[in-house]
Amino acid sequence: EDLRVDGRGCEDYRCAEVETDVVSNTSGSARVKLGHTDILVGVKAEMGTPKLEKPDEGYLEFFVDCSANATPEFEGRGGEELGAEIANTLYRVFSSESSVDLKSLCINPREHCWILYVDVLLLECGGNLFDAISIAVKAALFNTRIPKVRVSEDEEGSKEIELSDDPYDCIRLNVDDVPCIVTLSKIGYRHVVDATLQEEACSLASLLISVTSKGTLTSLKKVGKGSLDPESIFEMMETGKRVGKSLHIALQKVLDEEESLGSSRQKVGFLG
Amino acid sequence: ILQVQQKRWKVETNSRLDSVLLLSSMNLPGGELRRRSAEDELAMRDYLQEGDLISAEVQSVFSDGAVSLHTRSLKYGKLGQGVLVQVSPSLVKRQKTHFHDLPCGASVILGNNGFIWIYPTPEQKDEEAGGFTTNSEPVPLSDREVISRLRNCIVALVNQKLMLFDTSILYCYEASLPHQIKDILKPEVMEEIVLETRQRLLNLEG
Numbered sequence: 001e002d003l004r005v006d007g008r009g010c011e012d013y014r015c016a017e018v019e020t021d022v023v024s025n026t027s028g029s030a031r032v033k034l035g036h037t038d039i040l041v042g043v044k045a046e047m048g049t050p051k052l053e054k055p056d057e058g059y060l061e062f063f064v065d066c067s068a069n070a071t072p073e074f075e076g077r078g079g080e081e082l083g084a085e086i087a088n089t090l091y092r093v094f095s096s097e098s099s100v101d102l103k104s105l106c107i108n109p110r111e112h113c114w115i116l117y118v119d120v121l122l123l124e125c126g127g128n129l130f131d132a133i134s135i136a137v138k139a140a141l142f143n144t145r146i147p148k149v150r151v152s153e154d155e156e157g158s159k160e161i162e163l164s165d166d167p168y169d170c171i172r173l174n175v176d177d178v179p180c181i182v183t184l185s186k187i188g189y190r191h192v193v194d195a196t197l198q199e200e201a202c203s204l205a206s207l208l209i210s211v212t213s214k215g216t217l218t219s220l221k222k223v224g225k226g227s228l229d230p231e232s233i234f235e236m237m238e239t240g241k242r243v244g245k246s247l248h249i250a251l252q253k254v255l256d257e258e259e260s261l262g263s264s265r266q267k268v269g270f271l272g
Numbered sequence: 273i274l275q276v277q278q279k280r281w282k283v284e285t286n287s288r289l290d291s292v293l294l295l296s297s298m299n300l301p302g303g304e305l306r307r308r309s310a311e312d313e314l315a316m317r318d319y320l321q322e323g324d325l326i327s328a329e330v331q332s333v334f335s336d337g338a339v340s341l342h343t344r345s346l347k348y349g350k351l352g353q354g355v356l357v358q359v360s361p362s363l364v365k366r367q368k369t370h371f372h373d374l375p376c377g378a379s380v381i382l383g384n385n386g387f388i389w390i391y392p393t394p395e396q397k398d399e400e401a402g403g404f405t406t407n408s409e410p411v412p413l414s415d416r417e418v419i420s421r422l423r424n425c426i427v428a429l430v431n432q433k434l435m436l437f438d439t440s441i442l443y444c445y446e447a448s449l450p451h452q453i454k455d456i457l458k459p460e461v462m463e464e465i466v467l468e469t470r471q472r473l474l475n476l477e478g
Contacts, residue, residue, distance in 0.1 A: 005355055006423065006424055006427075006453075006454065015459070
C-alpha cells in the first residue's frame with residue numbers, strides 16, 4: 001500500500017541537504033546530509049604518472065574513512081571492513097569508461113597526468129550509506145577545480161610544467177555521466193528506496209545499482225544474507241533506473257542553483 | 273529483550289545498566305497465579321524471545337542502579353504490532369497514566385525512559401491473555417496512516433524541544449492534518465506545526 005513508517009512511499013527519498021565547497025584546502029568538496037546520514041567528500045588533484053596500461057589517461061583513487069563518531073561499531077579498526085567495501089564498490093561504479101572523461105586528466109602521455117584522490121568521510125550513519133556517498137562524490141567532482149597547466153619544452157627537450165597562478169583559471173570536470181548509486185532493500189515482498197537504519201535491519205537482501213543520468217546501469221551488486229528472486233531483481237532494476245534518473249535531475253538542479261549564487265553564497269558549513 | 277537467562281530476562285530500557293525481568297514477576301497466560309516450575313523455566317523462550325518488545329513497570333531498583341521490572345497487571349506484557357520512537361527521556365512529561373487512547377484512532381504508551389510505543393487501538397478492551405497473544409493480522413491502511421502521522425508528529429515535537437504528553441501530541445496531530453505525512457519531516461513544516469501546537473497549549477493554560 002506504499003506507506004512506510006515515516007509516511008514515505010516506497011520510492012521516496014528523505015530530505016537531503018547538499019553543500020559544496022565546504023573544505024577550503026581541497027580541489028573540490030561536498031557535504032551531503034540524508035536524514036541522519038552525514039557524508040563529507042573531499043577531492044584533491046595531484047600530479048603523477050599515468051598507469052602503464054592506460055598511458056594517456058588520468059585516474060581516480062577512492063579512500064573511505066569511517067569516523068568513530070558515526071556509530072560506536074566504528075571504534076578503533078571496526079570501520080575498516082566497511083570502508084574497504086565502500087571503496088571497492090566506488091571503484092566498480094566508476095570503472096566504466098564513460099563515467100568520467102579520464103583523457104582530459106592527462107597532461108603528458110606516459111609522463112604526467114592528474115590523479116584525483118577522492119576521500120570520503122562518514123560522519124554519521126543513519127541508513128543508506130551508498131546512495132549518500134555517491135551523491136556526495138558526484139557533487140564534489142562537480143565542484144572540483146583543476147588548475148590549468150602549460151607544458152613548455154626546453155632546448156634540451158625536457159618538458160617543464162607550469163601551473164597558472166590565477167586561482168580562477170582552471171578546468172572543471174563534466175559530471176553528466178557520473179553514476180549515482182541507488183540502493184533497493186527488499187522488505188517482505190516489496191522493495192524500498194533509501195532505507196533508514198530500522199528498515200535496513202528488517203531487510204534481508206539489497207540491490208545496489210549505479211545509474212547514470214541517462215538511465216544506463218554501470219554496475220550491479222547484491223548485498224545481504226537473503227536471496228533475491230530473478231523476477232524481483234528485474235523489478236528492482238526498473239525501479240532503480242526510474243528513481244536514479246529523477247535523483248540525477250534533482251541533484252543537478254540543486255548544484256546548478258548553488259553554482260549560480262556564485263561567490264556571494266553564504267556557506268553554512270559545520271557551524272551553521 | 274536482550275537475553276534469555278536462567279530465571280529471568282535481560283531487558284534494554286535506555287538506562288545505564290540492563291534491566292532485569294524476573295520470571296516470577298511475569299504474568300503467565302490466563303492470568304493464573306502459581307509457583308513457577310522448572311517447566312516454566314524451560315518454556316521461557318516461548319513467552320519472550322530476544323528482540324521482543326514489552327511494556328512493564330519498575331518494581332525495585334538494585335543497589336548498583338539496575339532496575340527490576342514486573343508485568344503483574346494485565347495491561348502490561350508483550351507488545352504486538354506498532355511503531356517505536358526513541359526520544360530523550362527528559363522530553364517525556366511525568367504523568368499518572370502512561371497509556372493513552374487518542375481520539376484520532378491510535379493508542380500511545382509514553383515511557384518515562386524515552387521509549388514511545390504507538391499502536392492501533394485494540395477493539396476488545398478486556399483481554400484475558402495479558403499481552404501474550406500477538407495479533408499478526410495486517411493492520412488496515414487507515415490505522416497505519418494515523419500511526420505514521422503520529423510518529424512524525426512526535427519526531428517534530430522532539431526536534432523543536434517541546435514536552436511530550438497526550439495533549440501536545442494530539443494538538444500536533446491536528447495541526448499536521450493539512451500536510452502530507454511525509455512532508456511533516458521537512459524543517460519548515462516542522463517549525464510551523466509545532467508553533468501552532470505551542471500556541472494552542474498556551475491558550476489552554478491562559
